[in-house]
Amino acid sequence: MPATPRPDLGTQPSIVYLVEPDPQVRARLRALLRTPSIQVRECSSAEAFLQALTSERPACVIVETKLPGMDGLALQCRLRDLAPDLPVIVTSRDGDVPTAVAAMREGALGFFEKPFVDRAIVARVHEGFARQRRPDALATPLDDDPPTSPER
Numbered sequence: 769m770p771a772t773p774r775p776d777l778g779t780q781p782s783i784v785y786l787v788e789p790d791p792q793v794r795a796r797l798r799a800l801l802r803t804p805s806i807q808v809r810e811c812s813s814a815e816a817f818l819q820a821l822t823s824e825r826p827a828c829v830i831v832e833t834k835l836p837g838m839d840g841l842a843l844q845c846r847l848r849d850l851a852p853d854l855p856v857i858v859t860s861r862d863g864d865v866p867t868a869v870a871a872m873r874e875g876a877l878g879f880f881e882k883p884f885v886d887r888a889i890v891a892r893v894h895e896g897f898a899r900q901r902r903p904d905a906l907a908t909p910l911d912d913d914p915p916t917s918p919e920r
Contacts, residue, residue, distance in 0.1 A: 782897045783827040786810045787817045787843065788859070789835055793882070797830060800886055801893060814838035814846075821851065828877075828896035830889070833860040833867055841867070844874050855896030859884060 784801050786808060788794045794810050802808045811817035813836050817829070829847070833840040844856050858871040863881030871879045877899075878892040 780824070780826070782806045783822075783824055784808050784893055785817055785820070785827065785829045787812075787814060787829060787831040787835065787840065789813065789832060793832075793859075797889075800890060806893075812836070814840070814843040817843065818846075818850075823851075825853070826897040826900040828855045828857065828893050830857045830859060830893070833858060833871075834862065841870055841874065844871065844876065848875065853900060855899060857889065857892050857896070859889075 782805060784797075784806060786794050786797050788797070788810070789812050791812075794812075798808045798810065809820055811820055814831075815837050817831075831840040831843055835843070838846075840858060840860075844858065847854055847856060855877040856875070857878045857880065858868075858876045859880045859882055860867055861882045863879070868879040868881075877896050878889070880889055880892075
């Protein structure tokens with residue numbers, strides 16, 4: 769029986785899952801990220817996201833730390849087992865150093881305190897897609913790391 773061909777990750781639309789309880793933040797991220805080649809799928813809780821998660825790739829998750837029910841860091845740990853290839857970007861309204869360190873130790877592609885710098889989060893999403901398209905490629909740092917102020 770012939771092997772099933774692997775889909776070409778370069779031609780499929782990319783997916784960004786937004787796991788964020790605040791509808792205004794979801795709307796802002798949706799407007800920022802949605803393009804003809806990027807689908808945005810929104811979930812207000814970790815449980816809703818886990819039901820919506822598919823095996824479609826490339827994909828990326830942006831998750832808030834403070835969620836109803838399962839929190840964002842617990843979801844990140846769960847994803848390590850369910851979808852280890854899925855890049856996770858963590859955001860936090862109440863970002864603190866221990867939370868950021870925990871997220872990064874668990875393999876987050878980035879940690880952003882709100883309000884975040886738009887171009888920085890967009891760059892991390894694209895980096896996540898690139899890693900899935902070429903998993904053997906090393907991550908390339910941004911040439912101009914954004915300032916920590918919430919400029920847009």
